[in-house]
Structure formats: structure tokens, C-alpha cells
Amino acid sequence: MSDPLxxxxxxxxxxxxxxxVDLAIRLPDRTDLALPLLAxxxxxxxxxxxxxxxxxxxxxxxxxxxxxxxxxxxNHHLYLMVLVGVILSMFDDRWHVFLLRAQLTIVYAFAAVTxxxxxxxxxxxxxxxxxxxVLLGDVAIPMWLLVIASAGAIxxxxxxxxxxxxxxxxxxxxxxxxxxxxxxxxxxTYGWSGGAQLFVYSAMALALYLPFWVDSDEVVERAVGxxxxxxxxxxxxxx
Amino acid sequence: MxxxxxxxxxxxxVQVLVPLALFVLRIAxxxxxxxxxxxxxxxxxSA
Numbered sequence: 001m002s003d004p005l006x007x008x009x010x011x012x013x014x015x016x017x018x019x020x021v022d023l024a025i026r027l028p029d030r031t032d033l034a035l036p037l038l039a040x041x042x043x044x045x046x047x048x049x050x051x052x053x054x055x056x057x058x059x060x061x062x063x064x065x066x067x068x069x070x071x072x073x074x075n076h077h078l079y080l081m082v083l084v085g086v087i088l089s090m091f092d093d094r095w096h097v098f099l100l101r102a103q104l105t106i107v108y109a110f111a112a113v114t115x116x117x118x119x120x121x122x123x124x125x126x127x128x129x130x131x132x133x134v135l136l137g138d139v140a141i142p143m144w145l146l147v148i149a150s151a152g153a154i155x156x157x158x159x160x161x162x163x164x165x166x167x168x169x170x171x172x173x174x175x176x177x178x179x180x181x182x183x184x185x186x187x188x189t190y191g192w193s194g195g196a197q198l199f200v201y202s203a204m205a206l207a208l209y210l211p212f213w214v215d216s217d218e219v220v221e222r223a224v225g226x227x228x229x230x231x232x233x234x235x236x237x238x239x
Numbered sequence: 240m241x242x243x244x245x246x247x248x249x250x251x252x253v254q255v256l257v258p259l260a261l262f263v264l265r266i267a268x269x270x271x272x273x274x275x276x277x278x279x280x281x282x283x284x285s286a
Contacts, residue, residue, distance in 0.1 A: 083254070091250075093241040099247065106254050114262070229244075 006098060006209040011207035012084060013048035015200055016060060022196040023067065030071045030089065037067050044085075054089045061085030077201040080107060084204070087179060092140045097211045101165070104208035122146040130192040147231035156180045164212045174209050181206055 001056035027034040040063040047056025064082035068074050075116055082105070087099045119125060124144030130136045130146070156176060163173035189195035241247075 013249055073285070086250075090241050092240050095241075095247055099250065103254075106251070110258065 004213040008100070008207055009048055009088070009212065011203070012081075012088075013045050013056075014083065015203045015207065016041070016048065017047040018027075018196055018203070019200050020080070022193060022200070023073075025193060026075060027067065030073055033066070033070045037063055037070065041067075056083045057087075058089035059085075061089060064189040068136075072203060074201075075197060077204055080201075080204050083183070084208075093116055097214045100208055104205065105161045105206075106163070107205065108157045112154050112158035112161065118231060121147065121150050121154075123150050125154075126150050126188075128138075129188040131196075131202040133187055134191065134195070136187050153180070153184075164209065170212055174212075175207060177209060177215075226231050 020038065023034075023041060025037055027038060032039070040059055044056045044059030044063055047059065048055060050056070055146075059083050062085075063079055064085060068078065068082070083103060084100065086094060087103065091099055096231045111162055123143050127141070127143070130139075130141055157180075160173055160177050160180075162171040164177075185195070185198045185202050189198055241250075
């Protein structure tokens with residue numbers, strides 16, 4: 001596994017730790033199975049930074065799925081973590097980079113598409129989010145600014161879904177993504193639970209930038225070759 | 240371990256087509272106006 005993917009795995013483990021704290025607060029009120037589910041989540045998280053990382057990813061996927069069902073506690077970022085767990089544990093190594101990249105593209109594309117509606121574009125959604133914000137709750141933000149920010153969020157997420165795939169746009173896109181996610185979390189955080197959830201979503205999105213730095217052109221070429229039934233020679237694995 | 244391109248295509252297709260179908264269904268019922276209409280989606284504000 002090349003370095004960016006190893007870094008991604010460590011980032012995934014760190015984010016899963018934050019999510020564990022959020023789960024520890026919210027899950028006990030919802031199910032009697034909170035303790036075993038939390039224990040499984042933590043075991044999976046710990047294994048992610050060991051040579052048994054595939055087992056850890058599988059446990060994260062299984063525990064996350066069980067939390068959604070038994071909680072029931074569905075969050076979009078939890079679903080994303082389950083899917084990443086599935087990719088890392090159930091798919092062959094040669095598909096990891098392509099699938100993780102595709103996953104981020106799917107996330108951003110749907111995030112952009114679902115915001116294209118009158119309610120969101122009116123700025124109301126951002127207004128509600130910032131009204132309860134810890135940082136901006138007392139600041140009167142002009143509605144026109146929220147309208148521009150709403151439209152900007154759609155353009156940014158839609159653009160990121162595409163721009164990260166190309167060598168020439170990758171670095172500016174990553175900078176734009178960081179400039180988008182960090183203020184988003186800071187501006188809309190409304191307490192621990194909401195803050196943790198916004199953090200997990202943004203951190204997962206930013207961590208998924210890392211696979212775009214793995215031998216970029218070769219990954220695309222290899223994936224297209226596989227999909228067309230051709231195979232490139234296997235490159236040596238670093239670990 | 241899933242190795243074949245069929246599994247990869249299926250994995251991506253399910254993630255794209257199922258939410259899209261539910262999305263279209265919801266729009267057909269309620270119109271393209273409601274925020275939070277996506278049943279299985281990635282809206283950051285609906286966490």
C-alpha cells in the first residue's frame with residue numbers, strides 16, 4: 001500500500017475515534033446494544049493502524065451497519081464510513097484507490113445536486129445553520145451573502161467532484177476543498193454533537209483527497225484497462 | 240475478496256442508481272422544492 005493510502009487509513013482511524021465519542025454520547029439512549037456496538041467500533045478503529053487493518057475496516061463496516069439498524073442512528077457520514085470500510089475490507093487492493101476516489105466524487109456530486117432547490121438557494125438553510133452556530137450565532141449575516149454562499153457551495157462541491165481527477169486542477173481543487181470545509185465546520189457548528197458530525201463529514205471528505213495523490217495517471221489508466229478487460233502489469237507493493 | 244470489475248461496477252451503480260431512483264420518486268411526489276428530500280444522500284446539513 002502506498003503512502004497516501006496509508007495516511008488515509010490513519011486519518012480514517014482518527015476520524016473514527018471522534019465518531020466513537022459522538023456515538024458514546026448518543027447511542028446509549030437509543031439501544032441496549034450500545035456497549036457492544038461501541039466496543040466493536042473501537043476495536044475496528046484500533047485495528048486500522050495495524051497490519052490487520054482489513055479486519056478493522058470490516059469491523060467498522062459491520063458495526064456501522066449495525067448502529068444504523070439497531071440505533072436506529074443514521075447519519076450520512078456514518079454511511080460514508082461504512083462504505084469506506086466495505087471498500088478497504090472487501091475489495092481487492094488494486095481497486096482501493098479508484099473506488100475511494102469514486103466514492104468522494106459520488107459524495108460531492110450528490111451533495112451538489114441535492115442542494116439545487118429553491119429552499120437551499122434562498123439562503124434559508126444556511127441562515128438556520130448559522131443562527132444556531134457557536135461562532136456566528138450573534139452575528140447578523142446579510143441574506144444576500146447567504147444566497148451567494150449557498151450557490152457557491154453547490155458550485156464548489158460540483159467542481160470538486162470533477163477537478164480532483166485531473167493533474168492540473170488537483171492541487172487548486174484540494175486548496176479550494178480545504179477552504180470550503182474548514183470554514184463550513186467553524187461557521188455552522190452548534191455544540192458538541194453537531195460539531196462532531198460536521199467535523200466527521202468534512203474530515204472524511206478531506207481524507208478522501210489522499211487517494212488522488214497515488215500515482216494518479218496510472219490509477220485511471222489501470223482502472224479503465226480493467227473495466228475494458230485489459231490489465232496492466234502489477235506494480236510492486238510497498239507493504 | 241472482491242476482485243472482478245463486475246463487483247466494482249455493481250458497487251458504484253448501486254450507490255448512484257438507488258438514491259437517484261428514490262430521489263426522482265420523491266420529486267415526482269413532492270416537487271423539486273423541499274430541502275432534505277434525499278432519502279439516502281450526502282447532505283451535510285441533515286446530519
